[in-house]
C-alpha cells in the first residue's frame with residue numbers, strides 16, 4: 001500500500017463534496033459505536049460474515065468470528081464485521097449455483113464500498129467460498145479465506161454416517177426397499193449432527209482444499225473440523241494474518257496465478273474432488289483473466305494420481321483426512337508435479353511451506369505417489385459431437401465396467417419429465433440403456449441444479465442395478481457417485497446438441513478416448529436442429545435478478561460466471 005493512501009475510516013469517503021467534512025462526519029458516527037480516538041485511527045480489517053439462520057454449515061460462525069476479531073486486534077488492526085448473503089446449500093431454490101454470482105457481487109461491492117484495508121472472508125458451504133474468492137479476486141484487496149471446516153461424523157448402529165454421501169447411499173437403499181420407512185426416518189436425524197460443512201470430499205471440502213492450495217487460506221487450515229479447537233486457532237491466525245497484510249500487502253492477484261491455479265487443479269485431481277470445483281475454479285481464475293482449458297485438465301489428469309481415500313470416492317471422512325495430514329500431506333506427495341514458487345497470503349512460497357511441513361501421513365487415508373489409489377486423476381473432460389465444448393466425468397466415482405460402452409438413449413426432456421416418469425413401471429428402460437436429461441443447464445429454468453445424479457429407475461434398482469451411464473447438462477453434488485456425464489456444453493436450452501437427442505438414438509462413451517458421441521448422422525441432426533424451437537423464457541419477459549441471471553450467465557466451461565463480471569479488456 002502506498003504511504004500516502006488513506007487507511008482505516010479515512011478510506012473511500014462518502015461523497016458530500018467536502019472531503020474533510022466527510023471524514024469528520026464518518027468519525028463522529030463511528031465514535032457513536034463507542035470507539036476511542038486512538039481506535040478510529042487504526043487500519044481496518046473487514047470480516048465478511050456469511051452467518052445465516054438458513055445455513056446450518058455456518059452455525060458456529062459467531063464463535064469463529066470472536067476468534068477472528070481477537071487475531072485482528074493482536075495484529076494491530078480494528079476488526080469490523082459486515083454481513084453478506086449466505087448460501088445454505090439445501091435451503092435455496094431452485095439451486096444455490098444461481099445465487100453464487102449474486103453473493104460474489106455482494107462480497108466484492110461491500111468490500112469496495114466500505115472502508116477496510118484488508119478482509120477476512122468467512123465462508124464454507126458449497127458456493128460461499130467460490131463466491132467470496134471471485135469477489136476478492138475482482139476487488140484485489142488483501143484477503144484471507146477462512147473456511148467453516150467439516151462436520152464430524154455420527155453413528156447409526158455400528159455404521160459411521162456423514163453428510164452427504166451417506167444421505168444418498170441410504171436414500172438409494174430406501175428406494176430399493178432395503179431400508180424401511182422407520183429406519184430412514186431414524187437415519188435422517190443422524191446424518192448431519194454438528195456445525196460445519198459436509199463430512200466428505202464434497203464441493204465444500206474440495207473448495208476448502210483448493211483455497212489452501214491456491215494460497216488464499218492459511219496453510220494447514222482447510223480440513224480442521226468445524227468443532228475442533230484448532231479451528232478457532234485458525235480463525236485467530238487468519239485475523240492476525242489479515243491485519244499484517246495491511247502493512248505488507250499481498251493481493252489476490254499475486255496469489256491466484258496461472259501456476260497456483262494449475263497446482264489447485266492437481267490437488268483437485270488427487271483428491272478425487274467434486275466436479276463442481278472445475279466450474280468454481282474456472283470462475284475464480286476467470287476473474288483474473290486466467291483461462292482453464294478442459295484439454296489442459298485432461299493432460300494434468302493423465303499424470304496426476306488419486307491419493308485421497310475419502311468418500312464419495314473412497315471410504316474415509318474429512319476428520320480422518322485432517323488427522324491423516326490434510327492438504328499439506330497431499331502437497332508433499334505431489335511435490336515433483338507442483339509449481340513451488342507460488343505464494344500464499346503469508347508471503348511464504350509453497351516450496352518454503354513444504355520444507356517446514358511436519359511430514360506426518362496416515363497411509364490408510366492418503367496414499368503415496370508411488371502407490372496411489374488410481375494412477376490417473378479423478379476427473380476427465382469428454383469431447384465429441386454431443387459435447388463440442390466439453391463435459392465432465394468423475395471417473396474415480398464411476399463404474400469402470402461402463403467406461404467403454406454404446407447404448408440406447410432414454411431421454412427425459414426436463415426435471416419435471418424425469419420426476420414424472422422415472423419410476424413409471426412401464427418406462428421402456430434396461431440397465432444397458434443410457435439415461436439422458438435435457439434442459440438442466442445454466443440458462444435453463446432450473447439453473448443447473450445438482451440433478452445430474454439421475455435416480456436409477458425404481459424397477460431397475462429393485463433388480464439390484466446400482467449404476468448406469470447418465471448424461472446431462474446439469475451438475476452433480478460433490479458427495480454423489482456413479483457413471484455420470486455432467487456439464488455438457490453447450491447446454492440443451494441454448495440449442496446445444498444435447499437438445500437433439502431422441503429416444504432410441506445410440507450414444508457411445510469412451511473414457512479411454514475421452515469421447516462422448518451421438519451416433520446419428522449429421523443430416524438427421526441438421527434436420528432436428530432446424531425443427532428445434534427452444535423453451536426458454538426470454539430475458540425481457542423476466543425481472544430482477546432472474547433477468548440478470550438469464551441474460552448474463554455463461555456456460556459451464558466458462559465457470560457459469562456472468563459475462564459482465566469478467567475483467568475489462570485493456571483498451
Ligand code: FES
Pocket residue numbers: 057088089090124125126164196197198202204
Ligand atoms: Fe453445506 Fe454440504 S450443505 S457443505
